[in-house]
Amino acid sequence: MSEAAATFPCFGGICSVRVSGGGERYAAAGAVADAKRLLLLAHRTLSRFDPRSELSRLNRDPRREVPASPLLRRLVAGALSAGMRSGGLVDATLVDEIEAAGYAESRDFDGALRVAPALPSHPAHPSVRSAWCELAVDERAGTVSRPPGLRIDPGGIAKGLLADEVAARLTDFPAFAVDCCGDLRVGGTEARPRTVLVDDPLGGAPLHELRIAAGAVATSGVTRRTWIDAEGRVAHQILDPSSGRPAHTGVIQATAVAPTGLLAETLAKSALLVGPERAASQLPFGGVIVAESGAVVVCESLAPLAAAGLVA
Amino acid sequence: MDPIEKRELKRKAWMRLAAQRRRAGLLRGRVVVISLICFAVLWGAVFAQMITGNDPVLSAKQATAAKRTVASAKREIETTEPRELEPKRGRRGERADGDSAESRGEAEAEELAAVEAEEVAALEAEEVAAVEAAEAEAVEVEEPLVTSQS
Numbered sequence: 001m002s003e004a005a006a007t008f009p010c011f012g013g014i015c016s017v018r019v020s021g022g023g024e025r026y027a028a029a030g031a032v033a034d035a036k037r038l039l040l041l042a043h044r045t046l047s048r049f050d051p052r053s054e055l056s057r058l059n060r061d062p063r064r065e066v067p068a069s070p071l072l073r074r075l076v077a078g079a080l081s082a083g084m085r086s087g088g089l090v091d092a093t094l095v096d097e098i099e100a101a102g103y104a105e106s107r108d109f110d111g112a113l114r115v116a117p118a119l120p121s122h123p124a125h126p127s128v129r130s131a132w133c134e135l136a137v138d139e140r141a142g143t144v145s146r147p148p149g150l151r152i153d154p155g156g157i158a159k160g161l162l163a164d165e166v167a168a169r170l171t172d173f174p175a176f177a178v179d180c181c182g183d184l185r186v187g188g189t190e191a192r193p194r195t196v197l198v199d200d201p202l203g204g205a206p207l208h209e210l211r212i213a214a215g216a217v218a219t220s221g222v223t224r225r226t227w228i229d230a231e232g233r234v235a236h237q238i239l240d241p242s243s244g245r246p247a248h249t250g251v252i253q254a255t256a257v258a259p260t261g262l263l264a265e266t267l268a269k270s271a272l273l274v275g276p277e278r279a280a281s282q283l284p285f286g287g288v289i290v291a292e293s294g295a296v297v298v299c300e301s302l303a304p305l306a307a308a309g310l311v312a
Numbered sequence: 313m314d315p316i317e318k319r320e321l322k323r324k325a326w327m328r329l330a331a332q333r334r335r336a337g338l339l340r341g342r343v344v345v346i347s348l349i350c351f352a353v354l355w356g357a358v359f360a361q362m363i364t365g366n367d368p369v370l371s372a373k374q375a376t377a378a379k380r381t382v383a384s385a386k387r388e389i390e391t392t393e394p395r396e397l398e399p400k401r402g403r404r405g406e407r408a409d410g411d412s413a414e415s416r417g418e419a420e421a422e423e424l425a426a427v428e429a430e431e432v433a434a435l436e437a438e439e440v441a442a443v444e445a446a447e448a449e450a451v452e453v454e455e456p457l458v459t460s461q462s
């Protein structure tokens with residue numbers, strides 16, 4: 001049995017959508033095309049690197065309250081809920097910091113797998129400033145408000161959120177899978193279990209195999225999107241909000257299972273940032289943690305998701 | 313309770329918590345700064361007392377050398393531009409940029425609308441091709457997905 005599919009570059013990586021239409025192959029192919037269009041449109045709307053994108057215009061806007069499209073409002077609401085859920089560890093307002101770390105413009109990562117050499121690791125902490133909680137969305141007025149000058153970096157939040165957005169449009173199909181650069185969302189009326197392989201952060205064979213019928217899986221890590229900064233140090237895009245510098249917590253990759261893509265992304269990033277001792281506590285629906293030492297911890301606490309019929 | 317109201321309440325609670333943390337940080341900073349100033353003033357007083365000759369251990373020659381060092385240090389401090397002024401200047405500059413950006417806003421918006429309209433039209437034209445491509449790219453259901461660092 002096969003399903004309609006599309007694989008295309010988006011969000012600085014590769015996205016793919018698969019839809020099984022049962023007897024209606026043409027409807028499934030149409031849904032895949034719609035999903036692709038939505039993702040590409042979202043990329044144009046939410047890109048931090050494109051000065052014409054709606055997000056860049058919002059970031060430049062000198063007003064406190066700015067009219068925003070439904071997608072941008074959902075992103076800001078998503079950034080807010082990610083901040084709340086992670087206790088401020090997932091902070092979408094660290095744009096100055098990520099730029100200072102050397103990620104000011106879209107860059108082609110060379111694909112090299114790098115691990116920062118023997119840096120002292122410690123858990124990340126929320127920023128004292130906690131600027132993310134100054135983000136607000138007014139759905140009635142259709143606006144987003146934040147202090148002028150406070151910029152937003154969608155990062156992984158956009159990928160998880162868009163996986164959810166696409167999934168919401170495909171729920172009536174027998175089976176579907178959305179892959180937003182590694183943030184996955186699967187589901188469908190048939191609740192068909194799918195195999196999800198957890199990538200090895202050091203380039204080896206997949207570390208673990210998950211079987212999921214409906215729900216989301218997201219992975220956050222510090223070895224793939226890396227670069228050498230101006231001072232010759234290994235840098236990556238996961239920042240410690242308290243210092244504003246790339247985090248070295250002792251965890252190099254965390255994979256989280258959750259009911260939604262946004263939550264999975266938030267949990268994965270939280271697990272990575274809290275360090276190896278508390279990482280498992282951030283994965284209530286289960287997941288996989290890879291420590292700097294190479295140790296792989298599989299969190300099997302999938303009971304809540306299974307009870308909700310989300311995991312096979 | 314409406315989920316949006318709930319989110320707003322949570323957000324406000326977080327804002328209060330963040331403000332509390334900021335206040336605690338400020339207080340901590342002030343305590344550290346005041347302690348350092350007190351320490352420096354006290355030691356300065358002892359030092360001044362000693363270089364004025366009240367310490368019998370110091371010779372006149374050593375006192376002169378010490379005075380010279382203090383004088384040069386003062387000159388350095390006076391000629392150093394305070395670093396804290398830089399960000400303030402930057403912010404003023406940003407505000408000026410913001411005003412000029414507003415004046416260009418309308419023209420930019422029109423241009424963007426035209427570009428977006430063109431892009432939407434192009435996307436629509438591609439839709440049929442995309443549907444055909446999705447059918448052509450069909451994959452086996454059993455092909456596994458891979459979750460990797462996003």
